[in-house]
Amino acid sequence: MAQLTYVSRSVGLITLQNPPVNALSAAVRQGIVDTVERALNDPKVKSVVICGQNGIFCGGADITEFNKNMTGPPLVPMIHAIEAMNKPVVAAIEGSAFGGGLEVALGCHYRIAHSKARLGLPEVTLGLLPGAGGTQRLPRLIGIPAALSLITTGRHVTATEALQLGIVDQVTDHNAVDVAVKFAQSIAGQPLDYRRISNYPCPRPSDLDALFEDMMQKVRQSARGAIAPVACVQAVRAAATLPYAQGMEREKELMATLFTSGQARALQYFFFAQRAAGKWMMPSGARWDTSKPRPVHKAAVIGLGTMGRGITVALAQTGLSVVAVETQEKQLMEAKQEVSGMLQRGAKRRGVAPALDRISYSQNIQAVADVDLVIEAVFENMALKKKVFQQLSAVCKPGTFLFTNTSTLDVDQLASETPNPELVVGMHFFAPAHVMKLLEVVYGPRSSPQAVATAIQLGKKMGKASVAVGNCHGFVGNRMLKPYINQASFLLEEGATPELVDRALVEFGFSMGAFRMSDLSGLDIAWKIRKEEGMVQLGMASGPSARIRHGCRYSPLGDLLCEQGRFGQKSGQGWYQYDKPGGRIARSDPWLHRFLEEYRARHGLVARNIDQQEVLERCLYSLINEGFRILEDGIAAGPEDIDVIYVFGYGWPRHRGGPMFYAGMVGLAKVLERLEHYHQAHPDVPSLQPCGLLRRLVASGSPPVNKWREVIKKLHSQL
Secondary structure, eight states: OOEEEETTTTTEEEEEOTTTTTTTTTTHHHHHHHHHHHHHTTOOHHHHEEEEGGOOOOBOOOOOOOOOOOSSSHHHHHHHHHHHHHSEEEEEOOOOEEEHHHHHHHHEEEEEEEEEEEEEOGGGGGTTOOOTTTHHHHHHHOOOHHHHHHHHHOOOHHHHHHHHSSSSSSEEESHHHHHHHHHHEEEEEOOOOGGGGGGGGOOOOTTTTHHHHHHHHHHHHHHHHOOHHHHHHHHHHHHSSSSHHHHHHHHHHHHHHHTTTTHHHHHHHHHHHHTTTTBBTTTSSSSSHHHHHHHHOOOEEEEEEEHHHHHHHHHHHOOEEEEEEEEHHHHHHHHHHHHHHHHHHHHHHHHHSOOGGEEESSSSSSGGOSEEEEOOOOOSHHHHHHHHHHHHHHHHHOOOEEEEESSSHHHHHHHHHOOOOOOOEEEEEEETTOOEEEEEOOTTTOOOHHHHHHHHHHHHTTTTTEEEEEOOOTTTTTHHHHHHHHHHHHHHTTTTTHHHHHHHHHHTSSOOHHHHHHHOOOOHHHHHHHTTTEEEOOOOOOOOOOOOTTEEEEEOHHHHHHTTOOOOOOOOOOOOOSSSOOOOOOOOOOHHHHHHHHHHHTOOOOOOOHHHHHHHHHHHHHHHHHHHHHHHTSSSHHHHHHHHHHHHHHHHOGGGOOOOHHHHHHHHHHHHHHHHHHHHHTTTTTGGSOOHHHHHHHHHTOOOGGGGHHHHHHHHHHH
């Protein structure tokens, strides 16, 4: 709802009331229409201020209404009515003005923001565009380039940047409502035609066509198949080339197309998936999300390699005191320099002081004796990690949480090295740890709900999407990645090239394909893990056993490249070639193509034509199939958990919702049929055998993704 009160006799104060963010629900829109009309018709009211209760202006549309029959007044005529008022209307922006909230503010004649407020038009992140005049008013107010930058990315700006751009007229450190009320009194009776943004001519640079052509090219490249950013450019072009009324019609047409698109459904699903992820029962019957996290004031990081450095930075930026331990002196000195640089660069971007004084460094593990929490980040080797956990158990004060940054190893085995296994939890960070948004919080059968809750809370403080997952080899993300990578390698054996496979995956929407990703992360990392697992046989042996491990098909291609010293980008050669070690531009490598031909000849493999559809089906459906197995095993609570992990951690295109949502969009029956087809063709590849849960869902009529938990619950109750 919206409430009208009278301030200083002549100012009508309209307060939006819909906690927590005063979203523009049907009731709020009706309240605005009613209070605006009352203020307009009340002779005592000379000017109007619009604000939101509890220090938040308006978070935008009520997204829960999107898939229902819309009721209440439409937003566009409501904003036009505000703009058309013959009494000055001032928006008092505190907290946030996002989406439709900012569009309401743009319909006001003046905008005053608190210095800590944030503003933005994030509709593109939901597969939409600002459909209440945002694409038409904002370019008229701040110019085409600046408007395009905000609308096509959905990024938020601070009040200071909003003032510099011209979105707001004034920024204050005082109560924005009080300042707006005084300002509204001072401008009562002044003419308003020159304050109505819809009357403004849109600034038209001389190179308008070139500007839009360049912007469209950049947007298409960065969108990687997402249609909403492209539609945003088209809508802003309408603002630049058409009268306001016609531009609004074009905005309406484009919005209607987006609103019913599969991409909008995927992006809106993902918006809610982030809130659903991780809410589940632990084996003990306790819920981590109802357990109170323990306060953490001082933390330690053990091991200052790439991951340890990133974790140290992430912890320091939350305001914690951090003890960073590295036993190797050379590595310690390098880490100090690197961490310092990372903190300074991050502080510069955020406009704050770097947290250099929050970190102390040591070569001695005794330095962690008084910390509340330790994150172990040594090399991915079980024996080494066990040794560290034994040392930590002897050094740390009673009750210290011991968390491990492992990407695949058994958390419970590490917990067995301590007298208090309930204090041990996995925190699987993704590189670079201070940047990547995902955190898999891995609990073992003996992890306490409080330990899990503390890890989740710490992840949130670091700005991570923290998802609680069960303990198994590879957890969720890396367990699903394995069949995906395997299929990519099998396709090479059968006649594909790295370029063909990667092109198909990039056109699907990944930022890079399987082989380019492998080159970037380093082929040697996975090679070392495979050697520990006893998978690697040296040399380019031929014969049936060369391509079989543990009774299943295995591709030794990655091992053979590593034997040649081809570790990827870091060595200048991997699946591609680079101009120098560490170079970033990947080029097709004639050596590799000859190597593949020789490999096929040695193993009696006949190359065949492979199309992009087969690449996508085999790589993606095998990954999705493993996702169903994870749900069946109870390692993830629901499909939302998996989708959040894959979008934030593995580059799955957000506009496709995540792998499990995508399976539902394609059709579970089709995924099942194609897996059966490929498993029949490759019976020695177990990952292609359709999962029992997938079969059960298809037999249940392929319910929508938000109903899968019910089927999973029934399945678990019968086990």
